Amino acid sequence: MANLEEEKRIDQAQFRDHLSTVNEDGKRNWIFPKKPSGRYYTARNILAVFLLAFFFSGPFITINGNPLLLLNILERKFVIFGVAFWPQDFHLLLLGSLVFILFIVLFTAVFGRLFCGWACPQTIFMEMVFRKIEYWIEGDSAAQIRLNRAPWDFKKLRKKVTKHTIFFGMAFLISNMFLAYIIGKDQLFEIITDPPSEHIAGLSSMIIFSGLFYGVFAFMREQVCHFVCPYGRMQSVLLDNNSINVMYDYVRGESRASIKDRYQLENRKATLEDLGFSANETFGDCIDCYQCVKVCPMGIDIRNGTQLECVHCTACIDACDSVMEKIDKPRGLIRYSSENAIREEKQKVFTPRVAGYSGILLILLTTFITLLTLRPDTETTILREPGTLYQELPDNRYANIYNVKILNKTFNEMPVEIRLESPEGEIVSLGSVDSIQPQNSAEGRFMVQLYQENLSGYQTELTFGIYSGNEKLETVTSGFLGPGNSTNN
Ligand code: SF4
Ligand code: SF4
Numbered sequence: 001m002a003n004l005e006e007e008k009r010i011d012q013a014q015f016r017d018h019l020s021t022v023n024e025d026g027k028r029n030w031i032f033p034k035k036p037s038g039r040y041y042t043a044r045n046i047l048a049v050f051l052l053a054f055f056f057s058g059p060f061i062t063i064n065g066n067p068l069l070l071l072n073i074l075e076r077k078f079v080i081f082g083v084a085f086w087p088q089d090f091h092l093l094l095l096g097s098l099v100f101i102l103f104i105v106l107f108t109a110v111f112g113r114l115f116c117g118w119a120c121p122q123t124i125f126m127e128m129v130f131r132k133i134e135y136w137i138e139g140d141s142a143a144q145i146r147l148n149r150a151p152w153d154f155k156k157l158r159k160k161v162t163k164h165t166i167f168f169g170m171a172f173l174i175s176n177m178f179l180a181y182i183i184g185k186d187q188l189f190e191i192i193t194d195p196p197s198e199h200i201a202g203l204s205s206m207i208i209f210s211g212l213f214y215g216v217f218a219f220m221r222e223q224v225c226h227f228v229c230p231y232g233r234m235q236s237v238l239l240d241n242n243s244i245n246v247m248y249d250y251v252r253g254e255s256r257a258s259i260k261d262r263y264q265l266e267n268r269k270a271t272l273e274d275l276g277f278s279a280n281e282t283f284g285d286c287i288d289c290y291q292c293v294k295v296c297p298m299g300i301d302i303r304n305g306t307q308l309e310c311v312h313c314t315a316c317i318d319a320c321d322s323v324m325e326k327i328d329k330p331r332g333l334i335r336y337s338s339e340n341a342i343r344e345e346k347q348k349v350f351t352p353r354v355a356g357y358s359g360i361l362l363i364l365l366t367t368f369i370t371l372l373t374l375r376p377d378t379e380t381t382i383l384r385e386p387g388t389l390y391q392e393l394p395d396n397r398y399a400n401i402y403n404v405k406i407l408n409k410t411f412n413e414m415p416v417e418i419r420l421e422s423p424e425g426e427i428v429s430l431g432s433v434d435s436i437q438p439q440n441s442a443e444g445r446f447m448v449q450l451y452q453e454n455l456s457g458y459q460t461e462l463t464f465g466i467y468s469g470n471e472k473l474e475t476v477t478s479g480f481l482g483p484g485n486s487t488n489n
Helices: 004-017 039-060 087-111 114-118 121-138 141-149 154-183 185-193 196-220 222-228 259-266 315-326 339-344 352-374
Strands: 069-072 077-080 083-085 245-248 334-337 378-384 391-393 397-408 417-422 426-429 441-451 459-468 471-481
Touching: 039 114, 039 121, 039 154, 039 185, 039 315, 069 154, 083 087, 087 114, 087 352, 114 121, 121 141, 121 154, 121 196, 121 222, 154 185, 154 196, 185 196, 196 222, 315 334, 378 459, 378 471, 397 471, 417 426
Parallel strands: none
Antiparallel strands: 069 077, 077 083, 245 334, 378 397, 391 397, 397 441, 417 459, 426 441, 459 471
């Protein structure tokens, strides 16, 4: 960890030109954030308990028999909040993704990275699970630094081995839950209970994901937010001067002076010039105590302004509030605010940009909900059997043979019936479909017989209705081949 005086110099002079987690030799500056405490940290803890409970129980929650969330890329099955999406619903998934992305853009334009600090799984697991385990085993920031600098002995080895064993156990648990969201809980259970030889691929994924999560939370940590997360990279284009961020009130805080300097000036033990200030310097509320920097898990100084690295974890707000209380100043020197609110004391949320995003979001959302509501529970294809012509039957009737494939998108077994709606004619089953298993498809064959007077030349368009009981699910069309000279004209 870089020494504090050196950090001060770098931060104030060139903080935008270097990364807080990389030293001048290009090596990693390991961050040892001080354990936070305060009202925001308490609120985040409470929310984290709910979110973690939700994450771990998610695979077991069902809505109308459907899992809450299933993202099975291999089998191309997707369930989002109990609504199943099939490859045939690709347009809906695409539209839903657009709605989601635009919602993030709009939310970020107004509230900055609120999501990162309060609800992002990376932050929740890092700060509320792995970091807490680290504090519990190795102690607070200063104790961790001491332990890291100490030579290897039994105590250090014991602490490190215990920590990393628990870390890997947690990573294994997270990887199992993660897989449950991808392949479903039943398949995960089979992987765990069946002989390993039957699920080599499943077990390999489990080990790979465990290693990945262990690497992320034990070693990569804030680097994931800095370099991997695409959302973090987009901040600079999403935020503007009205966006609400964790901000240092520089109008109130500057110029900074330490308690020691203020004491010396007040007691005439030193002059402004002696302490390196200009002759007409006036001081704000920041006492330059660096508590806000010491608690920051990203290793930045929020007093330098909005920065790409800041995940809005609010630890600096809590730290500064407790300092302000101690020196009898109002809380909120660091707080949720916007550049305009601090500089001009004007907080504007509904800007033209936000109005534009909201309008587009509303249109996309309405289209998405309409398409989703109108989407049938089945997907049916009826095609004339390839390579066949029409058959001539007695009484001026003609017949074509059809293949039918019906996909049941629901999670319930579904009785189905195919009815010919136009023109008038008859369906003769040749092993047709009458019931389809949940999330499955069924295929069959049938014959359509039409009287000559109902034909329209070579090609007659047939309209079928797909019914489940009395409920019509879909309308499907197909062509009927007839004799060209036998029209009803
Ligand atoms: S600057 Fe403050 S809010 Fe941002 S990451 Fe650091 S401690 Fe959290
Ligand atoms: S905690 Fe508050 S008073 Fe201390 S350095 Fe940070 S902003 Fe200044």
